[in-house]
Amino acid sequence: MSPRLLIVGGSIGGLFAAVLLHRAGFDVTVTERSVHGLEGRGAGLVAQREVFAILREVGVEHLAHIGVTAHERIYLDHAGQVIHRQRTPQTQLSWDVLFRTFRELLPDDRYHTGRQAVAVVQEPDGARVSYDDGGQEKADLVIGADGVGSTMRVAVSGPHSQPDYVGYATWRGLVPEGQVPQMAAAQLFDRFAFYEMPGSQILGYLVPGPDGSTAVDRRRYNWVWYRRYTPDELDGALTDRDGERRPVSLAPGRVRPETVAAMKADAERLLPPAFAAAVAAEPRPFLHAIFDYAPAHMVSGRVALMGDAAFVARPHTAMGVAKAAGDAFALRDALTRATDLDAALAAYEAERAPAGAAIVAYGQRLGRSLG
Incomplete structure (x- = not known):
């Protein structure tokens, strides 16, 4: 049976991962804290190689x-x-068009708004996320895609893991x-x-x-x-x-x-x-x-981080959306190729941690005249 995957954070990075994983046959659900949705919050983005690749992958290269x-x-x-x-x-x-397109590629029953995650706890066979409405969600794997102020990051890097x-x-x-x-x-x-x-x-x-x-x-x-x-x-x-x-x-x-x-x-x-x-x-x-933030790890137990929940790079790089797309591809590929979750997560971290660290360092170099 396919493992149950819970993605915390429904912005563009979480949607990238959710769409790829859903299309690969995984049981995946997204929870997003925003009540009214995220459209209208984005501006323009400069597409990098990974963005073009994910557009081709899901058939919206136009x-x-x-x-x-x-x-x-x-x-x-x-x-x-x-x-x-x-x-x-x-x-x-257009960030808004990109967001709207990927949101429409994910069935409505797989995307739940108005759910603010407040904590995640590791369990022997998965992880459990608690929400501010008192509800909980258990999954075989929790994917933290909840951005710079990630709540999921604590389960991977500890309580002082702040950018x-x-x-x-x-x-x-x-x-x-x-x-x-x-x-x-x-x-x-x-x-x-x-x-x-x-x-x-x-x-x-x-x-x-x-x-x-x-x-x-x-x-x-x-x-x-x-x-x-x-x-x-x-x-x-x-x-x-x-x-x-x-x-x-x-x-x-x-x-x-x-x-x-x-x-x-x-x-x-x-x-x-x-x-x-x-x-x-x-x-x-x-x-x-x-x-700035560059973690020692992207994975701990059954919690994995992606996008800005993992590596936080300065916007001078113009690579935030590309980084999220790269993480989504790597996570999908690792989960489809490996024989078990632990092996898949190890492969995901081995591929994406060096890439994330390099982007953070690049942003630091570009921002030297400002900081």
Whole structure:
């Protein structure tokens, strides 16, 4: 009989694994803490080799051709003049479309929202997950795909296995292109734009609309501003509208108005005019602290980690979705090839731990000027 697999975390990485495992004939269920779903939270993503491979694997390779292409990279000075230009075309796919496609590939009875996992306990023949509603789920194998703040990680690496804050965070905006002032649109659209200053960087590019549309006037402008924060400053920035200090990020609409106002005033003072205008045009910016984490192990007993629940790499790598796809492939392959779960999990860790560690190290090198 096929082992029962429980995936905790239903974002893109958990869905990658669930779809591959379901198609391979495994009894797999996903639980996701979000009540209203995850669509609308993603921006654009740069597809790497592993993403193209998983699209081919499930028969949706056409998605690789649905995106917004930036035809060049430009670097600005503070006055807004272009000081460097590179002809490097690059296409950004839609995270939302990718998520929605893989969600639709998994039967509804295999994906359960509104279930917040609070603990996992190893048992002789599997593992048991407890949820905040008082319910429990037993499985032969629990797969932690619950992101940077993973609850499942404790069962693998112990109670102190928390990612390290690297000294900076990102502000992000996703602005409908029609709401970006014309002055900014003329300079920023259809290209990757960058501005760098000591300890900070902002970049931006067009991405598909929430429905995946790439038509003019249906796209969004995605800007990302890296800024340094001391731990005390971060505590203030990550305290939400209700006065609760969130551990990792604040979603759109959850940042305190005074924090947003201070950030936009800084943007007006510190950024080139086009970027300052794009930042000002976002009514609900969101905030995400940046972390590093490289575990000693990805597996313990009958709990395995994948994606950002395992290795947390800085976003400069643009490899988060690719890393999750690689983990999903390796997990599927190991479980289908090995004669027992223990052998499969050993093979999975042997393949993916070196890859995860290399991506984390790469992100650290790219972020040296900011941290």
